[in-house]
Amino acid sequence: EKDASAASKDNTTKGASKRQEGTAETPKQKLLDIIGSMKVEVSYRKKLQQLKASERKKETMSRLDGLDSEGPQRATGDIQGGKPLNPDLVKAASAVASSLPLDKKQTESELLAQLRRHEETTDKQKKGETIDIRNVISEMTVKRQSPAQRGARISGRISLELDEDGQRLRPERSQSFVSIRSLKEGKRLNIFTKASTEPEHALKTVSSPTIWDLEFAKEIAAVTAQPPRNGFEEMIQWTKEGILWEFPIDNEVGMEDDAEFHEHIFLEKHLEGFPKEGPIRHFMELVICGLSKNPYLSVKQKIEHIEWFEKYFEEKKEYLQEI
Amino acid sequence: MAAGALCWALRAARQVLPSPCPVQVRSHYVDWRMLRDVKRRKLAYEYADERLRINAIRKNSILPKELQEVADKEIAALPRDSCPVRIHNRCVLTSRPRGVRRRWRLSRIVFRHFADHAQMSGVQRAMW
Numbered sequence: 001e002k003d004a005s006a007a008s009k010d011n012t013t014k015g016a017s018k019r020q021e022g023t024a025e026t027p028k029q030k031l032l033d034i035i036g037s038m039k040v041e042v043s044y045r046k047k048l049q050q051l052k053a054s055e056r057k058k059e060t061m062s063r064l065d066g067l068d069s070e071g072p073q074r075a076t077g078d079i080q081g082g083k084p085l086n087p088d089l090v091k092a093a094s095a096v097a098s099s100l101p102l103d104k105k106q107t108e109s110e111l112l113a114q115l116r117r118h119e120e121t122t123d124k125q126k127k128g129e130t131i132d133i134r135n136v137i138s139e140m141t142v143k144r145q146s147p148a149q150r151g152a153r154i155s156g157r158i159s160l161e162l163d164e165d166g167q168r169l170r171p172e173r174s175q176s177f178v179s180i181r182s183l184k185e186g187k188r189l190n191i192f193t194k195a196s197t198e199p200e201h202a203l204k205t206v207s208s209p210t211i212w213d214l215e216f217a218k219e220i221a222a223v224t225a226q227p228p229r230n231g232f233e234e235m236i237q238w239t240k241e242g243i244l245w246e247f248p249i250d251n252e253v254g255m256e257d258d259a260e261f262h263e264h265i266f267l268e269k270h271l272e273g274f275p276k277e278g279p280i281r282h283f284m285e286l287v288i289c290g291l292s293k294n295p296y297l298s299v300k301q302k303i304e305h306i307e308w309f310e311k312y313f314e315e316k317k318e319y320l321q322e323i
Numbered sequence: 324m325a326a327g328a329l330c331w332a333l334r335a336a337r338q339v340l341p342s343p344c345p346v347q348v349r350s351h352y353v354d355w356r357m358l359r360d361v362k363r364r365k366l367a368y369e370y371a372d373e374r375l376r377i378n379a380i381r382k383n384s385i386l387p388k389e390l391q392e393v394a395d396k397e398i399a400a401l402p403r404d405s406c407p408v409r410i411h412n413r414c415v416l417t418s419r420p421r422g423v424r425r426r427w428r429l430s431r432i433v434f435r436h437f438a439d440h441a442q443m444s445g446v447q448r449a450m451w
Contacts, residue, residue, distance in 0.1 A: 287379065
């Protein structure tokens with residue numbers, strides 16, 4: 001069932017794309033023949049679902065667009081969202097609607113809406129805007145029932161388990177519904193992926209926390225912090241305190257060295273304050289060689305070393321010149 | 324900024340939690356010798372870089388010897404407790420200077436006590 005309904009929707013979209021290509025060339029008769037050959041299996045249940053879907057879609061469309069929400073008017077008015085639809089497409093849409101057994105005007109409006117969406121997406125792709133797939137998918141789930149949900153619901157109604165008496169067990173609907181919903185909703189726990197540093201929502205707009213605020217915060221923490229019920233919660237607490245490392249183990253925790261390798265190795269540019277010849281230069285070149293091989297220091301620390309030597313030799317300059 | 328300050332307050336509050344089991348609060352080091360050792364470690368950490376650089380000048384065959392003598396005097400002028408040689412690994416709990424296992428930083432008596440009470444992870448009585 002669900003495949004057929006999905007197929008019918010795919011067929012309508014395919015028909016729309018076919019129409020986009022073929023309307024210019026083939027006459028209306030050929031189109032009607034093609035449409036007649038396309039088998040649209042419509043059952044009563046699917047009709048109801050489609051009607052419900054169209055109603056929901058119309059509500060959301062009216063909310064989104066903010067234009068007239070009457071179906072038949074939209075069918076005739078083909079300029080929507082500032083983009084005029086091809087008049088041939090409109091004629092083809094009306095032809096398809098007349099051929100289908102459902103309500104003509106509703107199907108017309110639905111088809112036109114789909115065409116409009118096609119145009120919008122192609123325009124976006126032409127302009128080079130990034131299509132956020134997430135938005136598209138979330139939109140789809142809001143307007144239409146996903147086949148997975150429908151399938152689950154249908155399969156949930158029919159249970160093949162038999163009771164002791166031989167009667168069929170009534171499936172626990174609440175469980176399936178809860179499991180369906182809770183999969184996609186909810187805040188991420190960040191167990192397997194690193195926690196993104198999102199800014200926390202600002203609760204108050206207080207310049208500095210007063211003593212009373214601190215005491216209140218302490219009270220809340222004391223009341224809400226229950227002792228851990230099991231080992232997992234204990235480990236969570238330890239991780240928060242910093243006693244336990246975060247898994248998977250990140251070898252570079254606390255070590256944020258943003259410098260590239262060439263900044264570590266090619267340190268000669270820091271040697272400009274030194275004389276070009278002499279034992280000091282020789283000494284400093286050895287120092288640089290050693291520092292470049294040191295993987296444990298950050299670039300800042302290495303530069304600090306070199307600068308300290310610069311200062312030291314500056315101070316000893318007079319003493320050196322005596323020699 | 325306000326959110327950050329609040330988080331800091333909550334974190335501070337969490338540390339002051341009245342936990343269910345009575346925890347020993349240790350505000351003093353075990354004895355004065357341990358305190359002196361702690362001071363030596365802090366100073367050694369502070370002066371580590373300087374000592375390293377001055378020693379690099381001293382232990383050299385390139386620079387002139389007069390410079391190295393000056394560096395000798397400088398390093399001798401640093402505080403005495405800043406040299407890492409004066410640090411002694413004592414037991415962390417009892418401040419015992421001898422019989423300290425480096426891996427656990429505990430003296431042999433404390434180590435044995437904890438191991439027998441099964442409070443040392445992965446430590447077992449040897450038998451072979």
